[in-house]
Amino acid sequence: MTQNNVLVAQSGGPTVAINSSLAGVIAATVESKNYDICYGALNGVTGILDERYLNLSQLVEQDSTVIDQIKTTPAMYLGSCRHKLPNFEDDVHPYEQIFSQFEKLNIKAFFYIGGNDSMDTVLKLSDYAKKINSNIRIIGIPKTIDNDLCMTDHTPGFGSAAKYVATSILEISHDTYIYKVKSVTIVEVMGRDAGWLTASAALARNEYSQAPHLIYLPEVAFDKKQFIEDIKKQLETTNNVIVAVSEGIRDKDGNYISAGETAEDTFGHAQLSGAGKALEYLVKEQLGVKVRSVEINVLQRCASHIASKTDLDEAFAQGQKAVEIASEGITAAMVVIKRLSNDPYTVEYGYAVIKNIANEAKSVPVEWINKEGNDITQELHDYLLPLIQGEVAINYHNGLPSYMNVSHLHKRSEK
Secondary structure, eight states: OOOOEEEEEEOSSOOSSHHHHHHHHHHHHHHOSSOOOEEEETTTHHHHHTTOEEEHHHHHHHOTTHHHHHHTOOSOTTOOOOOOOOOTTTOOHHHHHHHHHHHHTTEEEEEEEESHHHHHHHHHHHHHHHHTTOOOEEEEEEOOTTOOOTTSSOOTTHHHHHHHHHHHHHHHHHHHHTOOSOEEEEEEEOOSSOOHHHHGGGGGOOSSOOOSSEEEOTTSOOOHHHHHHHHHHHHTTOSEEEEEEETTOBOTTSOBOOSSOOEEOTTSOEEOOOHHHHHHHHHHHHHOSEEEEEEOGGGGTOOGGGOBHHHHHHHHHHHHHHHHHHHTTOOSEEEEEEEEEETTEEEEEEEEEGGGTTTOOOOOOGGGBOTTSSSBOHHHHHHHGGGGOOBOOOOEETTEEOOOOOHHHHSOOOO
């Protein structure tokens, strides 16, 4: 009897929750009456081109705890890539390769877990499938700490990263407050075009600490002179000023505030670093107070030890939803979340057409940024707070988190 199998892959930057979506796909496939085997392609779409797969259903058969282990393992169990497919009108060869592999493995549904660039791949594969009249269902499952995918309330991975950023700001404030001298600490947070993650720093505020005292997002033009004035004003009432800035802040002319030149990735996005360091030099030169910059960098992406339970649960549910809608005949779509209420926090899962999502970006609404451009409003705070709720039980071994073995990703390939 012909099998009806599914294939899943992961792409783009890692998050705490992307493996939870993978676990959701595996679990739903194992329980499905419509599909037989769940295969995983290693290193995104390049794994299909290179014919590198794992039989994920077999892993579950061998160890029933695998799904729970994958759910709490950070980054990508299947590995990632940043591979931009050409338009099939320009080069059809990779598409022929991919769909040949689909046929070889009896794939009836393909799930791609990733961010904005990954949804570009979903769109291109969907368009090619339509052109050749393929009945393979192609579904995008969202993830990104940037929270910048359109048509969905928020994205898996963001809540856990937001929780890490807010926790780091709170801990930095404790470290900073012990000194009586005037000081400025600038914390640089990831976010090239959207300031959602930097905005989440505001969640660190409590009854005894108002850190971060200033927040700067890329949605508002950054003015160096005003920044110095903002710092001066804060120093009048507190010894220790803590500032959260997005890596993508730029001036009114669109120039990045950076300590060096930027390069571009394969999708043409600027590779940013150094906004915090540039502002550190500026404060040191203009104000002469003790100042340091902290670049959280990749630490905010895969901190499973402080993951948001809400985030992981929603990511798992979206993986399950992808299998469900594929079995219903849906294709060329991405799973989305619709928020029904903030308090109590409730959501529902659905899907949106991929052409309305790929290559688009969702910014922080300007009305959720204060008129001075150096803080967020209560509305944004209320949007963010539910996403970091709940703690995840992590298994430990010899004092360290015990995650899934990912040696299949870094062993040298034998030709």
